[in-house]
Amino acid sequence: MASVLSILAFVFLLFFIFYRRLSLHTGAVVLVLAWLLLGLSSPIFLHPLSLLTLFAGLALLLYTPLRIRVLSAPAMAGLKKMMPPMSDTEREALDAGTTWWEKELFSGRPDWSVFEEIDLSELTAEEQAFIDGETNELCALLSEWQIHHESKDLSPEVWQFIKDKGFLGLIIPPAYGGLGFSAYAQSRVVSKIASRSTVAAVTVMVPNSLGPGELLLKYGSDEQKNYWLPRLAKGDELPCFGLTSPEAGSDAGAIPDTGVVCEQDYDGKRVLGVKLNFSKRWITLAPVATVVGLAFRLSDPDGLIGNEVERGISCALVPATLPGVEIGRRHNPGSAFMNGPITGEDVFIPMDMLIGGQDYIGQGWRMLVECLGAGRGVSLPALSTAGGEMSYLLVGAFARIRRQFGIPVGKFEGVQEASAEIAASAYMLEAYRALVTRALEDGAPSVLTAMAKYHATESLRGVVNHSMDILGGRGVQMGPRNFMALVYQTVPIAITVEGANILTRSMIIFGQGAMRCHPYLADELAALSDESADALPRFDGLLMAHLGHTAEVFSRGILLGLSGGLLAKPKCGNSELSARWYRHINRYSAVFAASADIALLTLGGDLKRRELLSARLGDVHSQLVIACAILKFHDAQTPDEANALHAEYALKHCFMSMNTALAAYYRNLPIKALGVTLKAAFFPWGMPQWTPSDDEVRALGELIMQPSSVRNLLADKVYLSPDPEDAQGRILYTYQLLAAVEKDYEHFLSLDKQGELAGDSVAEKLASAVAGGQLNQAQADAIAAYDDCRYDSLLTDAFDASLDKVDVRPLRPEA
Template identity: 75%
Template structure:
């Protein structure tokens, strides 16, 4: 028995040594000391063969020449055979962009003092004023039904307002006439517009995300910036960007479009330039664009600019009126925003139209990957956040206004199961927006923005579907009164663009995450292709550190699992919620890092093809980031019961999804025994349960129907019309009135239920109540006003037989009056 205890003690001591990240020499000394002490309890540890094995292992660890000969060199040979070659586009994608807090989480040992110092972005006075004035005025001009079903475009007045007021220059520096807003402010502007009209939001967001403006700002020559940026900021030029084509969608690196270096006459002079042939589709704003950003493969068969023939992907800025350009046709993506194909046959451009000039030839893929961050991290999450918040505000209000079986439908627990998801999901989206835009203010984190795009749009899909379920026929029947159906129609668009969600989840998030966020992997792969002298020594250093890292996070996950994370205290956050939840993130970070390393070790390059496993690892990493976002956002808000209830629900959902992905990964590892071992090591007392309870569901299901601090925060972030004849405004106004007369209305319902107000109509009942002294004349008038608003909220549009003209006829026949 003492021998068993000694063996367990050695395991724990070893785990502590690795967890503390002791130096190689210090760790070996500590381990040897523990081994010899264990010999006092069991002769096994001091047996000559055991001591010899100990000395050999320690010698290999400490002596560089031995380690290189017996470990690193054989490993290098084996790994070269296992790992697939990296394509040039993969290498460019990995070199592009930056990393942020997601790298700390991947490390398995996050620096929480670093995270504590991160302050979420706030709006400047000018940014807030733009939201309150220009953005609100734009929203008031928009009628999505008219845009979508009649005009099939924004009105000329709206387009002019957008151009005149700087909406196309949100990201452009002030020196060029732009607004130079922060990523957070850009997101807030797009989100507020999206709460009113997805068509208008898309029209504004595209010039401010992946497009000529951002590419020019980062890579353009001084002449290009001076010429184009002021025109773009003022709306004198309307840009689009041509990337995808019939044979290159999500695999944009495989674009077949070509540019050939040649000399040709341009504006009366013979100049060096590029002849372009291309076919692009699904290009937003293409039908009305005056200038096209274009990605293509450049070649120089005549050696006019150098010895290389194939020069790689490059980008150019092409005026839409050049000879050979065909532009103006429209696709119909189910929404009325401008989207269409562009083709070009023998379109000649001078070298001055290459973005960045000849210095950036062949660097187009790097440029594009870095600039994708705005679309992935700002624009699409902004659309999603607006969708979640409008679902919260309008569905929560409708669930209280609409009554069935004598109570609001929002009080049925089946409905609350969906409405609580809307509440928690909307809170998560706002929190996620706050963290990701803060990251974008520091750089261009490609992995984090890929996570944001995928999880924001997928969560919008879930919340909008729940909304449609709760609203039922009120949301299904199309018409100018419908406040949800057009949002529902735009969901697949957001899912598809800026990298299809299936590909983003299964290949990009963990594929790029492992390479960009792992402390050693990318350097090791580079060392494997190094044929120079000293390559083995370099690889040995990286491999040694990698193995120590793996042992460290494995040990940390084991120790935190052994104590169930009960004794972990982190100097992060300022609330009781933070005290409870940050240690959980810390623990799962170590588990994730160790699991990812074992996956890479056991599967090697095959993990790239095991997309189901890669997707689950990406989900784990993403949920850790989301949980951090929720806690950071919660602590950033004024303390309130609503803030904490929403945050805790969202955290439980995040960790529940995390557990599902982690356990799914363990169950489906090709080496099933390893999955069972890892689960047992990291969760010796069982996997924690983070499922939301029925009480959680009931709590948020009730709260979404009432005024609360989270509802107020969402209302501030969107545009809510005060017009009671507007699709959204009619629900909003009725809900506002109900909250004001809530006590009187409940009293009226109680009197009605007891039979104290006999009568056929609402008017008769109220008149009787006044005569009996149950209500004052003023109270009765307010109740009558609400009843009219309530009934009006329930109506859906009807049309003539040809579905052309609305004929809703909202007046109630007397027989249907309450």
């Protein structure tokens, strides 16, 4: 028995050494002393074979020449055979961008003092004034039904307003005539417009995300900036960017479009330039663009600029008026924003039209990946956030207005199950937006923005589907009254652009995340490809550090699992709720880091092809980031029950998603016993059950229908039409009337149900209530006004036989 206890004590000592990440030499001293002390109670530790094993192991670890020969050199040789070759395109994509808080979460031991110092972005007075002024004015000009089904475009008035007021120059510095807004302000502008019209929002966001403007700002020459940026800011030039080709979509590295270095006459002079042949599709703003940003493969067969023939992917600015450029046709993506193909045959451009000039030849893929951050981290999440917030406000209001079986439909628990998901998702999207745009102030975090694009657009898909379930026919029947169907129709667009979601989840988030966020992996791979004399010693140091890291996070995962996360007490947050959830994040960060390392160590290069496993690890990493965003946002708000309830529900959703991903990951590891062992080690008491209780579902389902601090918070971020004849305004106006009259209205319905009122119509019954003294005339008039609006808000549009013109509206039977 004493021997068993001694062995257990030794095992826990090892966990402690790894948990505290003691240095190799300090850990060795502690280990030897503990070994000798334990030998006093258990002779097994002093057995000659045990001592030989101990000191042989320590010699292997501490004596570098022996370690390199016995351990590191064979490991290096084996890994070189296991790792698949990496293309230049893959290497450029992995090297592009920066990292931020997501790297700390990948470490398994986040430095919470760093996170505590992060303050969420706020609007400047100028940015707030623009949102309250010009952005609201633009929203008031927009009718999504008219844009989609009548004009098939923004009106000339709206186009001119967008140009004149600087919406196309949100990111361009004032020195070039732009507004120079922050990423957060840009997101707020785009989402407010999107709350009114997706078409207008897309029109504004494209020039301010992946397009010539951003590429010029980061890589353009002074001459290019001085010429193009003022024209782009004023709307004198309309840009688009041509990346996707008919046979190169998500595999953008396989761009078939070509440019050949040559000399040709241009503007009466013989100049060095590039002859382009290209065919692009799905290019937003292409039909109306005056300048095309273009990605293509450049070659120099005649050696005019160097000795290399293939010069890699490059980017250029191509005026749409150049001979050979064909532009103007439109695709029909199910939304009326300008989108179409661009082709070019033997289009000649001088060298000064290459973005950045000849210095950036061959760097186009890195340039593009680094500039994807705005589209992935700002624009598309802004669209999703607006959709989530409008669903919260409108569907919550509708669920309170619409009655079935004598009660508001939002009171039914089945409906509350869906409406609670809408509420939590809308809260999460706003929180996520706040954190990601803050990250963009510090750089271009490529992994974080890929997470944002995927999870924001997928959340919108879920929100809109739940909304359509609650709205029923009111959401299905198209017409100028329908406030949801056009959003539903545009969701697939957000899912597919800026990297298709399937690819983003299964390959990019963890694949790029492991390379950029893991403490040692990228450096180890660089050492593997290094043929110099110091490559092996450098790899040896990295390998030992990596093994120590693996032992640390493995130990943390086990000990935090045994304690239910109680051992982790990060000094972060300002409430009991946040303190509790930060402990859980700490625990799951260690579990994730250990699980990722196990996958990297056992699968090696094969993990690249194990997309399902990679996707699940990416899900865990993403949800850790989202949970941090929710807590940071929660702590930044005025504490109250509504804020806490939304945050708690959203956090449980994060951890449910993590549990699902981890369980599937362990279950599907190629070595089945390893998966079983890992799950048992990290979750010895079983996986925590994070499913919201029925009480929480009911509470949040009720809260989405009521005035609250969260409703006010979300309403502040979108445009709410005051027009009772507007698709959105009709619901919100009726909701406001109900809030003022609900008590009297419920009393009236109760009297009618009890048979105390005479008459058949609402008017007759109200007159009976007044005559009987159950209501006064003012109450009756208010109820009548509300009931007329209530009925009108439930109607869907009817059309003539051609579905062209709206016909007379249905009338109430009693009218």
